[in-house]
Amino acid sequence: MATSEIDDxxxxxxxxxxxxxxxxxxxxxxxGIRFIVARNGLMRELTTPWLNVVRRVAAxxxxxxxxxxxxxYGELQESVRMTCNDPPVSVWSEFMAHARDQYPNEAAGLVLxxxxxxxxxxxxxxxxxxxxxxxxxxxxxxxxDEIAVIDVHSHGRHQAGFSWxxxxxxxxxxxxxxVFGRVDTDRPEVAARLICLDHIVALxxxxxxx
Numbered sequence: 667m668a669t670s671e672i673d674d675x676x677x678x679x680x681x682x683x684x685x686x687x688x689x690x691x692x693x694x695x696x697x698g699i700r701f702i703v704a705r706n707g708l709m710r711e712l713t714t715p716w717l718n719v720v721r722r723v724a725a726x727x728x729x730x731x732x733x734x735x736x737x738x739y740g741e742l743q744e745s746v747r748m749t750c751n752d753p754p755v756s757v758w759s760e761f762m763a764h765a766r767d768q769y770p771n772e773a774a775g776l777v778l779x780x781x782x783x784x785x786x787x788x789x790x791x792x793x794x795x796x797x798x799x800x801x802x803x804x805x806x807x808x809x810x811d812e813i814a815v816i817d818v819h820s821h822g823r824h825q826a827g828f829s830w831x832x833x834x835x836x837x838x839x840x841x842x843x844x845v846f847g848r849v850d851t852d853r854p855e856v857a858a859r860l861i862c863l864d865h866i867v868a869l870x871x872x873x874x875x876x
Contacts, residue, residue, distance in 0.1 A: 679698065679699075680698075680699055680700065680701060681700045681701070682700070682701045682702075682703065683700065683701075683702055683703070684702070684703050684704075684737075684739045685702050685703065685704035685705070685709070685739040685740040685741070685742045686739075686740050687739070687740040688740055689704075689740040689741050689742055689743065690740075691711070691742065694711065694713045694718075696713075697713050697714055697715065698712075698713065699711065699712050699713075700713075701723075702720075702742055703737055703739055704737070704739055704740060704741055704742035705726075705736055705737055705738075705739055705740060705741040705742075706722065706725070706726065706741045706742065707722045707723075707724050707725045707726055708722065708723055708724040709721065709722055709723065709742050709744075710722075710723045712840070712862060712863065714813075714840060715749070715750075715781045715813055716748060716749055716750035716779060716781065716813060716815055717746075717747070717748055717749065717750075717840065717860075717862070718745070718746075718747045718749060719745070719746050719747075719862045719865065720742065720743070720744055720745045720746075721744050721862070721865050722744055746860065746862075746867055750779050750781070750784070750815060751784050753777055753779075753786040753816065754786060757777055757786055757787070757788050760788050761773070761775055761777075761788055761818055761820075761846070762846065762849065762854065764790060765820035765822075765846055765849045766849050766850070768796070768820070768822075769820075769822055769823070769849055769850055770798045770822045770823055770850075771793075771796045771797055771798055771801070771822060772796060772797070772798065772799070772800065772801040772819055772820055772821060772822055773790075773793075773801070773819060773820045774790075774791040774793070774801050774803050774817075774818065774819035774820075775788050775789060775790045775791055775806075775818050775819070776788075776789045776791065776805070776806060776808070776814045776816065776817060776818070777789075777814075777815060777816035777818060778808050778809075778812040778813065778814055778815070779812065779813050779815045780809075780811055780812050780813075781811070781813065782811055787812075789806035789807075789808060790806060791803035791804065791805065791806055792804045792806070798822045798823065798824070799822075799824070800831070801819065814841065815841060815842060816841065816842045816843075816844055817836075817839075817841050817842070817843045817844070818843075818844040818845075818846070819844075819845060819846075820845070820846045820847070820849050821845055821846065821847040821848075821849075822847075822849060822850075823848060823849075823850055824847055824848070825847040825848060825855055826845045826846055826847030826848070826854075826855035826856050826857040827845060827847065827857050828843070828845060828857060828859065832845070836859075836861045836866075838863060838864070839861045839863075840861065840862055840863065841860075841861050842858060842859070842860055842861070842869065843858065843859050843860075843861055844856065844857070844858045844871070845857045845858075856871055858870070858871050
């Protein structure tokens with residue numbers, strides 16, 4: 667492939683635009699990544715059927731006088747916006763029942779979202795190896811119109827939280843990660859976070875599971 671064709675493919679896959687003076691960029695027309703040059707830095711915007719994240723990936727450098735270089739474009743704010751509806755509490759109840767059935771071993775699943783019907787379902791992962799501190803599994807089958815949004819697993823009797831193995835598995839992903847801990851108690855623990863490539867946002871789940 668010629669250099670010009672590579673350049674065209676990169677520009678098509680990762681377009682670059684300037685932030686309007688009022689700081690409100692037009693909604694992207696396609697899913698994927700685009701970069702926006704703003705007064706306050708270079709922004710990366712990621713758009714999927716269920717998520718839109720604007721994050722600054724490069725700040726303006728300081729010049730010799732200690733003030734920041736600037737551009738003539740608008741200032742753009744970082745943002746995280748989920749465009750999917752909340753999963754029903756029945757999804758979490760179903761997973762908790764499975765986690766308690768597998769106790770003291772770990773359990774794992776995917777929560778799938780259908781953007782057309784805006785419905786959710788839990789797809790359990792079939793374990794190939796399982797213990798109280800680890801689970802290896804086969805990914806479940808999902809329909810063509812379903813999107814894996816939430817990666818959920820349990821920690822058995824241990825507290826909810828993200829281990830070094832969880833950090834490694836989540837690296838570079840685009841998903842919500844949820845861990846249930848102390849599933850043998852009347853009040854199990856839960857930890858949740860949004861993974862967006864190299865960006866992690868701590869989440870707090872409501873009593874309804876949202």
